[in-house]
Amino acid sequence: MSSYDLLVVGSGLFGAIIAHEARAEGKTVLVVEKRDHIGGNCYTEEVDGIHVHKYGAHIFRTSDKSIWEYVEQFCEFNNFVNSPVANYKGELYNMPFNMNTFHALWGVVTPDEARAKIEEQRVACENPRNLEEHVLSLVGRDVYEKLVKGYTEKQWGKPCTELPPSIMRRIPLRMIYDNNYFNDRYQGIPIGGYTAVLEKMLEGCEVRLSTDYLADKEALDALASQVVYTGTLDSYFDYRFGPLEYRSLRFEHERLDVENYQGVAVMNFNDRETPYTRIIEHKHFEFGTQPTTVISREYPQEWTVGIEPFYPMEDAENRARFERYRELAEGEEKVRFGGRLGEYRYYDMQDTVKSALAKYAAWFGGNGVR
Ligand code: FDA
Numbered sequence: 108m109s110s111y112d113l114l115v116v117g118s119g120l121f122g123a124i125i126a127h128e129a130r131a132e133g134k135t136v137l138v139v140e141k142r143d144h145i146g147g148n149c150y151t152e153e154v155d156g157i158h159v160h161k162y163g164a165h166i167f168r169t170s171d172k173s174i175w176e177y178v179e180q181f182c183e184f185n186n187f188v189n190s191p192v193a194n195y196k197g198e199l200y201n202m203p204f205n206m207n208t209f210h211a212l213w214g215v216v217t218p219d220e221a222r223a224k225i226e227e228q229r230v231a232c233e234n235p236r237n238l239e240e241h242v243l244s245l246v247g248r249d250v251y252e253k254l255v256k257g258y259t260e261k262q263w264g265k266p267c268t269e270l271p272p273s274i275m276r277r278i279p280l281r282m283i284y285d286n287n288y289f290n291d292r293y294q295g296i297p298i299g300g301y302t303a304v305l306e307k308m309l310e311g312c313e314v315r316l317s318t319d320y321l322a323d324k325e326a327l328d329a330l331a332s333q334v335v336y337t338g339t340l341d342s343y344f345d346y347r348f349g350p351l352e353y354r355s356l357r358f359e360h361e362r363l364d365v366e367n368y369q370g371v372a373v374m375n376f377n378d379r380e381t382p383y384t385r386i387i388e389h390k391h392f393e394f395g396t397q398p399t400t401v402i403s404r405e406y407p408q409e410w411t412v413g414i415e416p417f418y419p420m421e422d423a424e425n426r427a428r429f430e431r432y433r434e435l436a437e438g439e440e441k442v443r444f445g446g447r448l449g450e451y452r453y454y455d456m457q458d459t460v461k462s463a464l465a466k467y468a469a470w471f472g473g474n475g476v477r
Contacts, residue, residue, distance in 0.1 A: 109332040111137040111313075116320040117337030119147020120456055121446030123308035124463035125335050129471070136312040137331060141319040141338075144302070145309060148417075149456065151300035154362060155399045157390045158300030163356060163405065163417075164373055164387045165301060168291040169457035175293040177460060181307040184295030187392055190286040191373035191385075195253045202375065203288055204250060205281035212249050218282040225250075225280070241272035246280065257379035262407050263354065273421075296392045328441065335470075337446035339416060340432045346412070348431045351451050353416035359383075359404040368400050382406060419451050443470055 112134035115122045123145070126136045144150055148162035166189045169175050178184075193200040193208075201207035209221040228247020235241035238259065242251045255275075256267055263270055287294075297304045320327055321342060328334060336343060341351045372391035376383060383404040390400055410416060419425065429451045436444045445466050447454040454462065 109330060111135045111331040112333065113137070114139065114327060114331035114334045115312075115337070116334065117141075117147060117446060117448075118145040118305065118309065118314060119337060119446060120149050120305070120459045121449075121463045122147070122335065122337045123305050124460060125337075125445070125467055126312045127308040127310075128464070128467045130311045132471075137327075138309060138312050138314045139318040139320050139327060140314065140316050143317050145314060145316070146302050146305040147337075149301040149305065151302050153300065153302075154401050156397050157395055157399075157401050158302075158393060159360060159389045159401050159403070160301075160387065160392070161358070161360070162415075163358070164385075164392070165456065166289075166294065166296060166392070167456050168289045168294040170290075170292040171457065171461070172293070174457050174460050177464070178297075178304070181304045182297035182299065184293075185298050185393060187296045187372070187394075188294060189288040189373065190371070191288055191375055192371050193254055193258075193375045193377045195257075195377045198253070200254060200377075201286045202254075203279055203281055203286075204246070204254070205286060206284040207286060208250075208254075212253070221282060235272050237268045238270040238272055238274055239267040242267070242275065242278065245278050250278075254377050258375060258377040258384055260379055261382070261384050264407060264409060298393070332441075333471075334442040336442050336444050337449050339448045340429070340436060340444060340451055342412075343442075343444075344432055344435055347435075348428050350412050351429055351432070352420040352425050353410040354418040354420065355408045355410035355414050356417050357406045357408050359406065360401060361403070362399060362401050364399055366398055366400065368402050416448065419453055421453075425451075 113129045113136045115126045115136060115138045118138050118140040122138060126138050129136050149165050150161050151158040152161050166187065167178065167184065191202045193202050200211050206218065206221060209215050209224065213224050215221045215224055225247055228249060229245070230243040230247065232240045232244040235244055242255050259270065260266055320336070320338065339351065369386060369388050372388055374386050376385065383406045385405040387403045387405065388400060390397060444450065445462065447459065
C-alpha cells in the first residue's frame with residue numbers, strides 16, 4: 108500500500124501548483140526537492156530584510172486575469188514596473204527601445220524624426236544569413252552596435268555573425284515615451300518574496316529537502332501511487348540519447364553597506380568588455396528603504412551536465428533529441444513529466460502556472476485555470 112496519493116519531484120512553481128491542487132482535493136502529497144530549499148528558480152532568500160532573487164530577477168507578469176487571480180490567492184502583488192536601464196560604456200539608455208532611447212541616441216524628439224533616423228541607419232538585406240545582418244536590417248548601426256551586439260554575444264558566447272537570425276525575430280520599437288519593459292496588463296512582485304508564495308502553495312504537503320529522487324527512485328516510487336517529475340528529462344533516462352543542452356548563468360551576490368547602489372532594479376551592461384550582462388539590485392523590486400543593499404552580477408556561462416540549466420538551446424539537434432526522450436516519457440506508466448525542465452522549454456512564470464493547471468486537469472481531472 109502506498110503511503111501517499113502523489114509524489115511530486117521538485118518544489119519549483121510547477122511542482123508546487125501540482126501539489127497544491129492535489130491537496131485541495133484532499134490527496135496526500137509528498138514533495139521531494141534536491142536543493143536545500145523550496146521554490147526552484149523562483150526562490151528568494153532574505154538578507155537584511157531584502158528578498159534576494161538567488162536564481163535571477165523574477166518579475167511576475169501576465170495579461171491573463173485568471174492566472175493573475177490564481178497567484179493572488181497566495182500573495183499580494185506590489186506595483187513594481189520593470190524599467191531596466193542599459194549601460195553602454197557609461198552612456199545610459201532606457202529599455203525597451205522607445206522614444207527615450209532614441210532621444211538619448213540621436214537627440215530626436217518626435218516619432219517621425221526617430222523613424223527617419225532608423226530608416227537612414229538600416230542596412231538593407233533581403234535574406235540575412237546571421238543575427239548581425241538581420242538586426243542591422245531592422246534597426247541600423249547605432250542600436251545594433253550599442254545595445255544589441257555586446258550583450259547578445261556575451262549571452263550566447265558567440266559573435267553575432269555566428270548566431271542565427273531566429274534568436275531575435277522581432278525587435279519591438281516603441282514610438283512612445285514609455286520605459287515599461289512589458290506590455291502585459293498585470294505586473295508586480297509578491298510582497299514578502301516568492302519563497303513565501305511557494306510555502307503557501309505547499310501548505311499541508313510533506314516536503315523533504317536535499318533529496319534527489321533519481322538517487323533513490325525505487326524506494327520513493329514505492330511510497331506513492333502517482334508521480335509528477337519536474338526535473339530534467341534527459342537525466343531521468345540517464346542521458347540515453349545524449350544531454351539536452353542549455354545555456355547557463357553564474358551569479359555573484361554581494362551585500363554592500365550602501366543604501367542605494369545603482370538606483371534601479373535591473374541595469375544591463377551592453378558592451379562586450381564588461382564580463383557580466385546585468386547587475387540586479389534586489390531592494391528596488393520592493394521599494395526597499397533598508398540602510399544596506401544586495402546586488403547580483405549575472406555572468407552567462409557554458410553549460411555541461413552538472414551545472415545549473417537555465418536556457419534550453421532551441422536548435423534542431425536538441426529539439427530532435429527532446430522528441431526522442433518525450434516518446435520514452437509517454438511510455439512511463441506511473442510517472443508524468445512537466446515544468447520547464449521536464450518539457451525542455453523556456454517558460455515564464457505565467458506559462459508555468461498555466462501549464463501546471465492544465466496538466467493537473469488533464470492528468471487528474473479538474474478545471475485547469477480557474
Ligand atoms: P524550477 O527549475 O523552478 O523547479 C524545478 C525544481 O525541481 C528545482 O527546485 C530542482 O531543484 C528540482 N529538481 C530537479 N531534479 C530533481 C530531482 N532529481 N530530485 C528532486 N528535485 C529535483 N519568469 C517570469 O515570469 N519572469 C521573470 O522575470 C523570470 N526571470 C527568470 C530569470 C532567469 C535567469 C530564468 C532562467 C528564468 C526566469 N523566469 C522568469 C522563468 C521562471 O524561473 C520559471 O517559469 C519557473 O522557475 C519554472 O518553474 P519549474 O517548477 O518548472 O522549474
